[in-house]
Amino acid sequence: MSADRLAEVSDLFVVAAVLLYLFSMVGFALELAFGRARADAPAARAKVPVTVGGGDTGDADAAVPAGVESPSWAPKAGVAALALGWLGWAANLAAIVTRGLSVDRWPWGNMYEFVVAICFAAVTTFLAIQFRQNARFLGAFVMVTATLGLGFAVKVLYTAAGPVVPALNSYWVAIHVTAAILASGLFILAGVAGILYLVRGDGLSRLPSRADLERVAHRVIVLAFPVWTFAVIAGALWADKAWGRYWGWDPKEVWAFITWVAYAAYLHARVTAGWRGRAATIVQLIAFACLLFNLIGVNIFISGLHSYADVSS
Amino acid sequence: MAVKELEKEQAPRPAGFGALGWARWAWRTLTSMKTALILLFLFALASVPGSLVPQRGVEPDKVARLFQQSPALAEWYDRFQLFDVFTSVWFAAIYLLLFTSLVGCIIPRTATYFREVRRRPPAAPRNLARLPHHAAFAGDLTVEEAARRLRARRFRVDTGDGWVAAEKGYLRETGNLLFHISLLGLLVAVGMGSLYGYRGNVLVVEGDGFANTVANYDRFIPGREVSAESLEPFSFELKDFKATYQVQGDKRGQELDYSAYLRVNDSPTAPARDYELKVNEPLEINGTQTYLIGHGYAPVFKVTDGQGQVAFDGPVPCLIEHKPTLTSGCVVKAPDARPGQLGFLLRFLPTSVPLTDGTYASAFPGELQPEVQVLGAFTGDFGVRSGRPQSVYQLAPPDLMKKLKPLVMGTSVPKPLPVGQSLDLPKGAGKLEFTGVREWITLQVAYDPGRVPALLAAALATVSIAASLTIRRRRVWVRIGGKDGAGEKGTVEVGGLTRTEGSAAGFAEEFDDIVKVLSAGDKDVR
Ligand code: HEM
Numbered sequence: 001m002s003a004d005r006l007a008e009v010s011d012l013f014v015v016a017a018v019l020l021y022l023f024s025m026v027g028f029a030l031e032l033a034f035g036r037a038r039a040d041a042p043a044a045r046a047k048v049p050v051t052v053g054g055g056d057t058g059d060a061d062a063a064v065p066a067g068v069e070s071p072s073w074a075p076k077a078g079v080a081a082l083a084l085g086w087l088g089w090a091a092n093l094a095a096i097v098t099r100g101l102s103v104d105r106w107p108w109g110n111m112y113e114f115v116v117a118i119c120f121a122a123v124t125t126f127l128a129i130q131f132r133q134n135a136r137f138l139g140a141f142v143m144v145t146a147t148l149g150l151g152f153a154v155k156v157l158y159t160a161a162g163p164v165v166p167a168l169n170s171y172w173v174a175i176h177v178t179a180a181i182l183a184s185g186l187f188i189l190a191g192v193a194g195i196l197y198l199v200r201g202d203g204l205s206r207l208p209s210r211a212d213l214e215r216v217a218h219r220v221i222v223l224a225f226p227v228w229t230f231a232v233i234a235g236a237l238w239a240d241k242a243w244g245r246y247w248g249w250d251p252k253e254v255w256a257f258i259t260w261v262a263y264a265a266y267l268h269a270r271v272t273a274g275w276r277g278r279a280a281t282i283v284q285l286i287a288f289a290c291l292l293f294n295l296i297g298v299n300i301f302i303s304g305l306h307s308y309a310d311v312s313s
Numbered sequence: 314m315a316v317k318e319l320e321k322e323q324a325p326r327p328a329g330f331g332a333l334g335w336a337r338w339a340w341r342t343l344t345s346m347k348t349a350l351i352l353l354f355l356f357a358l359a360s361v362p363g364s365l366v367p368q369r370g371v372e373p374d375k376v377a378r379l380f381q382q383s384p385a386l387a388e389w390y391d392r393f394q395l396f397d398v399f400t401s402v403w404f405a406a407i408y409l410l411l412f413t414s415l416v417g418c419i420i421p422r423t424a425t426y427f428r429e430v431r432r433r434p435p436a437a438p439r440n441l442a443r444l445p446h447h448a449a450f451a452g453d454l455t456v457e458e459a460a461r462r463l464r465a466r467r468f469r470v471d472t473g474d475g476w477v478a479a480e481k482g483y484l485r486e487t488g489n490l491l492f493h494i495s496l497l498g499l500l501v502a503v504g505m506g507s508l509y510g511y512r513g514n515v516l517v518v519e520g521d522g523f524a525n526t527v528a529n530y531d532r533f534i535p536g537r538e539v540s541a542e543s544l545e546p547f548s549f550e551l552k553d554f555k556a557t558y559q560v561q562g563d564k565r566g567q568e569l570d571y572s573a574y575l576r577v578n579d580s581p582t583a584p585a586r587d588y589e590l591k592v593n594e595p596l597e598i599n600g601t602q603t604y605l606i607g608h609g610y611a612p613v614f615k616v617t618d619g620q621g622q623v624a625f626d627g628p629v630p631c632l633i634e635h636k637p638t639l640t641s642g643c644v645v646k647a648p649d650a651r652p653g654q655l656g657f658l659l660r661f662l663p664t665s666v667p668l669t670d671g672t673y674a675s676a677f678p679g680e681l682q683p684e685v686q687v688l689g690a691f692t693g694d695f696g697v698r699s700g701r702p703q704s705v706y707q708l709a710p711p712d713l714m715k716k717l718k719p720l721v722m723g724t725s726v727p728k729p730l731p732v733g734q735s736l737d738l739p740k741g742a743g744k745l746e747f748t749g750v751r752e753w754i755t756l757q758v759a760y761d762p763g764r765v766p767a768l769l770a771a772a773l774a775t776v777s778i779a780a781s782l783t784i785r786r787r788r789v790w791v792r793i794g795g796k797d798g799a800g801e802k803g804t805v806e807v808g809g810l811t812r813t814e815g816s817a818a819g820f821a822e823e824f825d826d827i828v829k830v831l832s833a834g835d836k837d838v839r
Contacts, residue, residue, distance in 0.1 A: 160564075162559075162563055162564040162567070163559055163567060163569060165567065165568055169569075169592075170592075170593040172593070222782040222783065223782075223783075225778065226775060226778050226779035226782060226783075229774065229775045229778055230775050233768075233771045236771070238593075240602075241594070241595060242593050243757070244595065244602060244604035244606065244757035244758075244759045245512065245757075245759055245761070246764060246767065246768075247503070248370070248371060249364075249368060249371060249398075249399050250371060251364040254360050254361075254363050254364040255364060257357075258361065261353055261357040262357050265353040265354055265357070268346065268349060268350045268353060269350055271346065272346045272347055273346075273347075275347075275350065290357075
């Protein structure tokens, strides 16, 4: 296939991914809406029976029967949504791969490609969590985020396939940007959980329990923080090679630093008396806002070396 | 360290008004978790203006423009050091407090850590069934065998009469401490770099050379401890420069790659060697790095004055006006011309094409049809000998500019000159000849002795934070032969807990595995 043809195929795959994520979201939403409501009790799994092999010890245990009996098809909607999510994931992956083949470089050289990849990372994380524990309760919210993210990329950020400026033509793209994408995907998942935490009231609700949300958010951030640290350091190494200094307080660097410090503050808040739970979640969301601002705001509102607007000195 | 131990109690008010009491209270408060958290917040918040207000170290031209456009605002910004956020007093105050707090945090925790590491795992609690994880099975496991199997799983083990206590995951605290210590290391490395390092920029035209001395830089930013003699004595000549551009499609004209071909002398006595300098591949000489930052055109001109003497002959670096096509603005000054000084404002078009309205523009950044447009030719005093600082990109300071006498201007401007052509000034005032095209590069030379230490500290920080966040402390106890610890055949009880909040789910699996390993060779798992 020619490069142009591949680029077109990639664009089609992105549209397919948007639609599949959308359908998947509907499925998850149906399961949530017609499934059982949950009390806001901490997931009490204190004693784990020694008998091994009990499969689904997921959220069903923590669920408290609500007044109305839920229809039996509700869980099936969730499973179907999961399948659709995987299909969307495959389309998203195909879009990235064909884009990469068409431009013959790592397919994250501009904002459009970057956001497509981040959505992919977020969905991958969500789907991967499914192997360890049932987190379908997050599905609808992850999928709506991915749909909006991809839609935003296509509508606002779209850039035709093409080469990048020489400074971006480096193996450091593979290292630094990949790590940033991975960490951002993970942080998005934590952000979704954090927002739900604040939206959810204390009592019985169709939304997942606060303890579950907290746990998912913390687990994901614990993975993402070292990856983000690595991404920032790899970026510094690259800047050292490309621009002659490893750290120059360029706006993008400033915000990467702010994001990093804010997530460190979250990790501290979780172990500081009086800051657990709600306050820590708010800190997490502030950090998440910094991440998003760095991703979108800095590229659009503030010019710097990273925006490649004018590299001449 | 258990979570509870970490939360220092709110520091109690000092009992008396003794200086020592106050000092202790201040130290306690400074090193409390809550203060650390607030300082972290301040640290992040204080960086924000650094991205919104132009910074002197990053965009000095923007700072200068702000001073011109709104002097009052700029002065207020300057008063609060907002143009130098990251070297400002208040920013330093925040991070010095934070790192003092960090030291105050690390020291006692390191002491605790060494005590903990040497301590044996605590003896089994009386009732293992009360622990979060518990199992029991019948078997003939002995204390020695249980200890052996747990050791094989890299637990630290202590045994007693009928019981085994095991603990694992000390690396978590190791990682946490190393992480915080490496942050300190990073701060020191960065500080060292800014004291003993320097950075300089210079523009070099093809055919010219550069020797690394302070005087040769266009801009030089030394650290406080840098002396002129400490610069690495290398030099090089720019033999050639080559850039390639995208020829087709939407991104036509975009740079694909560029290289500067240097002939380098590592020291005055060293033999010359060739080096191809590229964007992501700096030239390193003894820790001093030379980077290729940008490039542009330097057309070569020859100015002959009214008396037939050559008043100027050489390349003129032009300022890029339009990056995608490398349309550039040039200034040629011939202060030695007689009877009057001569000056020219020119526009360089690397690939000149005529437009329908009769004007010319550059269609491509590559040098396919290089031509020079003469925008104006002047005579008069350009202020070159006034002793005032001069810009090579400016014909004359604004006040002198008004007094210049135009020789050629506006509508009388002829067609652009291709290479080899010349423009004769009216009334025999002289001649401008466009003799060739060279290219210039801008370089950044940087020496930073903190680079490698900073990298090591940062790498250590990443590894140790990963360890700290993914490893959990866990304890397992085994009691054999019932509560009295008779050590005979009978029931084996296993209990376990993790000392890290929020990791119960993961530990459950591991605990199951441990129970399986312990009960292996026994009949049933109850
Ligand atoms: C430069 C500023 C600092 C940064 C970037 C930072 C970052 C971090 C990070 C990312 C963690 C999570 C690692 C883990 O949980 O094991 C952490 C944990 C911790 N930090 Fe800091 N820290 C800083 C300063 C401080 C200070 C000043 C203190 C003491 C007052 C402190 C005390 C702690 C403690 C006790 C933990 C352990 C929390 C736990 O076990 O989960 N940190 N820090």
